Amino acid sequence: MTTTDPTASFGGKPLKGQDPRVRPALVEGENETFSTVTEAVARVSEVPVKETNKAWLIGFGVSVTLLGVLGLMLLHLITTGVGVWGNNNPVYWGWPIVNFVFWVGIGHAGTLISAVLFLTRQNWRTGVNRAAEAMTIFAVICAGLFPGVHIGRIWVAYWLFPLPNQMNMWPNFRSPLLWDVFAVSTYASVSLLFWYMGMIPDLATLRDRAINTPRKIAYGIFAMGWTGSSRHWHRYERAYLLLAALAAPLVFSVHSVVSFDFAVSQVPGWHTTIFPPYFVAGAIFSGFAMVLTLMVPARQFFGLKHIITMKHIDVMCRILMATGMMVGYAYMIEFFMAWYGGVQYETFAFVNRAFGNYWWAYWIMVSCNVIFPQIFWSKKMRANLWVVMLVSITTNIGMWFERFVITVTSLSRDFVPSSWGYFSPTYVDMLMFLGSFGLFFTLFLLFLRFLPTVAIAEVKTVMPQAHAHGDHGHGKDGHVDADPTSYGTAGGGGSVAPASKQDA
Amino acid sequence: MSDQNQNQPEIHGVVAYYDDVDGVMNASRKIRDAGYKKWDAYTPFPVHGIDEAMGTKPTILPWIVLGMGLTGLVVGLSLQYFTNAVDYVFLISGKPDWSLPANIPVTFEIIILFSAYTAFFGMLALNKFPHLSNPLHKLERFKRVTNDRFAICVEAADANFDRARVEKLLGVGAEHIETCPTDTTRAALPIWFHGVAAILTCASFIPLAVAFKGRFATSEKPRYHVWPDMDWQRKRKTQTAWEGFPDGRAMRLPVAGTVAEGELRDDFELYFGVAQGSEVPDKIRYDVAKFGADAGAERPEWLAAFPAAVNVDEAFLERGRQRYTIYCSVCHGKQGNGMGAVAVRANALDAAQWGWVPPKSLLSENAKAYSNGELFHVASNGISTMAGYSGQVTAKDRWAIVAYVRAIQATQGLDQTEAPRDADYKPVPTIESVRVSDSSAAGQ
Numbered sequence: 001m002t003t004t005d006p007t008a009s010f011g012g013k014p015l016k017g018q019d020p021r022v023r024p025a026l027v028e029g030e031n032e033t034f035s036t037v038t039e040a041v042a043r044v045s046e047v048p049v050k051e052t053n054k055a056w057l058i059g060f061g062v063s064v065t066l067l068g069v070l071g072l073m074l075l076h077l078i079t080t081g082v083g084v085w086g087n088n089n090p091v092y093w094g095w096p097i098v099n100f101v102f103w104v105g106i107g108h109a110g111t112l113i114s115a116v117l118f119l120t121r122q123n124w125r126t127g128v129n130r131a132a133e134a135m136t137i138f139a140v141i142c143a144g145l146f147p148g149v150h151i152g153r154i155w156v157a158y159w160l161f162p163l164p165n166q167m168n169m170w171p172n173f174r175s176p177l178l179w180d181v182f183a184v185s186t187y188a189s190v191s192l193l194f195w196y197m198g199m200i201p202d203l204a205t206l207r208d209r210a211i212n213t214p215r216k217i218a219y220g221i222f223a224m225g226w227t228g229s230s231r232h233w234h235r236y237e238r239a240y241l242l243l244a245a246l247a248a249p250l251v252f253s254v255h256s257v258v259s260f261d262f263a264v265s266q267v268p269g270w271h272t273t274i275f276p277p278y279f280v281a282g283a284i285f286s287g288f289a290m291v292l293t294l295m296v297p298a299r300q301f302f303g304l305k306h307i308i309t310m311k312h313i314d315v316m317c318r319i320l321m322a323t324g325m326m327v328g329y330a331y332m333i334e335f336f337m338a339w340y341g342g343v344q345y346e347t348f349a350f351v352n353r354a355f356g357n358y359w360w361a362y363w364i365m366v367s368c369n370v371i372f373p374q375i376f377w378s379k380k381m382r383a384n385l386w387v388v389m390l391v392s393i394t395t396n397i398g399m400w401f402e403r404f405v406i407t408v409t410s411l412s413r414d415f416v417p418s419s420w421g422y423f424s425p426t427y428v429d430m431l432m433f434l435g436s437f438g439l440f441f442t443l444f445l446l447f448l449r450f451l452p453t454v455a456i457a458e459v460k461t462v463m464p465q466a467h468a469h470g471d472h473g474h475g476k477d478g479h480v481d482a483d484p485t486s487y488g489t490a491g492g493g494g495s496v497a498p499a500s501k502q503d504a
Numbered sequence: 505m506s507d508q509n510q511n512q513p514e515i516h517g518v519v520a521y522y523d524d525v526d527g528v529m530n531a532s533r534k535i536r537d538a539g540y541k542k543w544d545a546y547t548p549f550p551v552h553g554i555d556e557a558m559g560t561k562p563t564i565l566p567w568i569v570l571g572m573g574l575t576g577l578v579v580g581l582s583l584q585y586f587t588n589a590v591d592y593v594f595l596i597s598g599k600p601d602w603s604l605p606a607n608i609p610v611t612f613e614i615i616i617l618f619s620a621y622t623a624f625f626g627m628l629a630l631n632k633f634p635h636l637s638n639p640l641h642k643l644e645r646f647k648r649v650t651n652d653r654f655a656i657c658v659e660a661a662d663a664n665f666d667r668a669r670v671e672k673l674l675g676v677g678a679e680h681i682e683t684c685p686t687d688t689t690r691a692a693l694p695i696w697f698h699g700v701a702a703i704l705t706c707a708s709f710i711p712l713a714v715a716f717k718g719r720f721a722t723s724e725k726p727r728y729h730v731w732p733d734m735d736w737q738r739k740r741k742t743q744t745a746w747e748g749f750p751d752g753r754a755m756r757l758p759v760a761g762t763v764a765e766g767e768l769r770d771d772f773e774l775y776f777g778v779a780q781g782s783e784v785p786d787k788i789r790y791d792v793a794k795f796g797a798d799a800g801a802e803r804p805e806w807l808a809a810f811p812a813a814v815n816v817d818e819a820f821l822e823r824g825r826q827r828y829t830i831y832c833s834v835c836h837g838k839q840g841n842g843m844g845a846v847a848v849r850a851n852a853l854d855a856a857q858w859g860w861v862p863p864k865s866l867l868s869e870n871a872k873a874y875s876n877g878e879l880f881h882v883a884s885n886g887i888s889t890m891a892g893y894s895g896q897v898t899a900k901d902r903w904a905i906v907a908y909v910r911a912i913q914a915t916q917g918l919d920q921t922e923a924p925r926d927a928d929y930k931p932v933p934t935i936e937s938v939r940v941s942d943s944s945a946a947g948q
Contacts, residue, residue, distance in 0.1 A: 033652060034548060034549075034651065034652035035651055035652040038548075038651045038652065153731070153733065155730075155731045156731075162583060162587055168592070169592055170587035170588060170591060170592040171587070172588065172594050172596075173584040173587065173588050173606070173607055173610055174588070174594070174596070174599075174603070174606040174607070176609075178610070179609040179610055179613075182609070182610045182613040182614070183609065183613050186613040186614075186616055186617045186620075189617070189620075189621075190616065190617065190620040193620060193621070193624040194620075197624055197627070201548075201549075201650065204650045205548075205650040205651060207650075208647035208648075208649075208650045208651070209647070209651070220636065221634075221636070224628070224633040224634035224635065224636070225633060225634055225635035225636045225637075225638055225641075226633075226650075227546055227638060227640055227641075227649070228546040228547050228548060228649045228650055228655075229544045229545075229546055229631075230532075230544060230545040230546070230547060230550075230551065230554050230555070230558055230560065231544055231558075231560055231631075232631045233547065233549075233550040233551075233554075234550075234555050234560050234563060235563045235565055235627050235630050235631055236550070236627055236631070237550050238562075238563050238565050238566065238627075239565055239623045239624060239626065239627035242565070242566060242569050242619070242620075242623040243620055243623050243624065246616050246619050246620045246623065247620070249612075249616070250613075250616045250620075253609070253612060253613065253616075257609055257613075260609070457548060457549040457550075458549070460548060460549040461549045461550065461552075465524065465525070466525060466549060466551070466552075467525065467552065468525045468526050468529045468551070468552070468553060
């Protein structure tokens with residue numbers, strides 16, 4: 001506890017030389033009111049079609065074109081067969097699985113920001129959580145696409161699920177690939193609920209601001225009749241807290257299960273116990289990189305700089321550096337274990353990774369994931385948006401190569417030298433991967449254009465006006481670092497922290 | 505409502521608006537203390553402490569979620585137990601049918617799935633969502649509640665509702681007070697909507713009807729394959745005709761001189777029972793030579809001894825006894841006297857009347873006069889009505905049978921008319937007896 005007036009942490013700009021526990025304002029600007037926050041976020045979706053941002057239009061055009069390419073490649077794949085890919089003996093898992101793990105990893109930051117940072121009361125999340133959740137869902141859609149088509153005959157994809165069928169067969173629940181089906185589908189649907197639920201109050205805001213009937217009907221249906229009733233808010237906050245508490249272990253389980261796809265097999269280079277934490281750290285790393293890649297331009301184009309502030313960017317750069325070093329540690333420990341374990345196949349697999357046929361992929365991975373993020377030790381670099389963009393993009397590249405290195409180098413050099421081979425992707429591999437970016441950005445740009453990109457109601461709760469100044473003493477709980485009005489604390493009706501009247 | 509003035513429209517309730525959090529909090533406490541039940545505060549974001557100010561009781565949602573989470577645990581485990589340990593057991597590397605650690609990931613995911621869905625849909629259900637028609641939505645001013653205004657509505661349905669008193673309680677600090685009329689407008693659906701809805705409803709039954717017809721009706725036409733899978737491929741099968749090749753066959757024959765693995769058979773002694781390089785006999789020509797008009801005309805150079813590739817010893821003879829017992833004894837009898845189980849049964853049925861030819865005794869002088877190579881040929885290719893055994897018995901094993909036959913000829917050939925002995929009788933040929941018969945055959 002401290003006697004510093006907590007209001008110093010709100011409303012104004014961060015003051016240099018002050019108590020470091022006093023945090024800078026979460027929403028920047030001198031005269032921000034509830035109304036200006038609503039206006040800033042909602043007007044993005046209310047711009048008439050003719051006045052749509054040029055940059056958005058160009059981006060959308062490119063994305064839709066790539067989406068079309070993806071559609072053509074899928075048609076070609078389904079009508080011809082998986083032979084159109086470069087996958088072959090011994091590399092049966094080529095780019096499709098690399099792309100799956102890449103996208104599903106990116107899809108982790110959204111729920112992490114929403115759930116884990118929510119539970120740990122990191123209120124700075126309010127500015128970016130909505131967009132990060134949207135990113136999660138779209139990334140998981142892209143991820144689900146690849147194993148979906150990798151099964152070859154996609155019309156029997158329902159065999160993946162335990163459905164009664166004329167063959168009287170059931171799936172094998174002891175296969176990590178089936179665990180993956182359950183983990184990824186649970187993750188996708190729970191993330192969707194989480195995202196949608198968070199949006200309900202903001203959709204009601206858009207409904208109430210609607211200037212024409214189509215908007216009123218569309219937003220009205222999805223707002224489900226939200227009125228802002230406090231009794232509704234009470235259950236809503238409780239449900240949100242529960243969802244966050246459920247999504248937090250889920251987000252860690254998903255990439256652990258993805259890592260089991262590899263770790264439970266016996267291929268040298270895959271069969272290691274470090275995989276679950278190593279994959280989760282990598283997923284958070286790549287996810288935050290993607291959030292930065294998307295948010296830095298988005299806040300620029302849509303005038304949200306005072307809501308998605310430099311503080312957000314700064315914090316995410318630090319997380320990027322921290323998780324990058326965790327990943328680097330995992331790379332190191334893999335080598336150590338390969339040597340310490342004394343198994344000749346393991347030793348060979350790792351020496352081959354760094355110095356074999358795919359040495360270039362390995363060193364791209366190490367440079368992008370471990371070396372480049374070190375630049376964020378410098379505060380100046382964290383404040384330079386060009387550097388931030390560049391490093392976030394190289395991180396995305398590095399994390400793709402990490403999955404490539406794990407998947408392809410291990411398979412191409414397994415136990416028997418007679419089955420060794422070299423993997424070469426085909427044009428279908430490349431265009432499908434490119435096309436998946438088209439799918440992702442089409443969905444993300446539509447989201448930016450038509451949905452509330454920032455959690456309007458949630459941002460309002462971290463503003464100083466959101467707290468009662470009445471004689472009852474609510475709203476000032478004496479913590480300098482915790483926002484007294486955060487989601488999930490309302491259920492107890494003021495029981496969270498002792499009331500203090502110091503500011504009355 | 506009966507005490508309301510009949511000239512005024514029925515009201516849903518009284519709505520007061522406030523600029524800030526303090527206003528709505530203070531008014532909430534007053535309304536709560538006045539004992540009203542049917543009222544609510546409307547805010548653009550969850551206001552901290554308002555639950556206490558309103559006297560809202562904690563929701564039971566967490567308990568529902570807990571219940572469904574536990575249900576998920578039971579469902580997840582039972583699903584896996586039933587499917588993988590009871591109904592469709594996977595036998596993989598001798599692992600147990602049921603191993604809990606492998607079932608934890610899926611169980612965990614199902615618990616999360618059930619709980620998360622319950623948290624979301626439970627919240628919707630408790631809040632009675634979707635609830636699109638609400639009189640408050642008709643108020644123009646109320647639209648600012650999702651932006652920057654705070655409102656309290658005390659409903660006229662409350663037992664203690666007294667408009668004047670409510671307005672007085674709400675009035676302190678209020679920016680505006682108004683009454684909310686009951687929503688009497690009922691949007692009539694356009695007339696075409698009913699027609700379209702009726703048609704769509706009927707049309708929705710068509711796929712179901714088609715599925716039922718396909719399931720229960722019979723048809724002479726082949727099944728319609730939505731997904732052909734590998735039923736029809738652009739390929740030709742073996743043993744079929746195709747005009748695409750000059751010889752009209754779909755399959756290609758091996759190149760002349762091709763030998764399949766293990767089929768070279770260049771050791772004539774071992775594989776044909778004749779001297780190396782001489783003519784290879786076949787069954788037809790052998791039968792003609794043996795029994796035809798010019799019997800004895802073309803007799804191959806039968807091998808008299810055993811081929812160099814086999815080593816005649818005790819183990820070889822024992823192998824021969826086993827093979828003989830399996831393949832030969834059913835007809836020729838365990839002692840080789842031609843009184844095997846099949847022959848005994850055929851005799852009992854008087855099968856000769858249907859053309860039955862009894863198996864020959866191997867102990868006859870005629871049989872003894874066969875050279876080793878000739879016996880091997882008969883065992884391999886058959887003779888008259890007897891079929892060959894080269895498909896079932898390998899060449900070396902057929903030689904082992906020949907050795908064994910030589911042995912029983914040497915030891916049991918004294919009385920060929922002798923009746924079958926006890927069923928468990930085994931002749932005990934020795935290696936010497938084979939060598940004796942070997943040398944006697946060689947002497948012919």
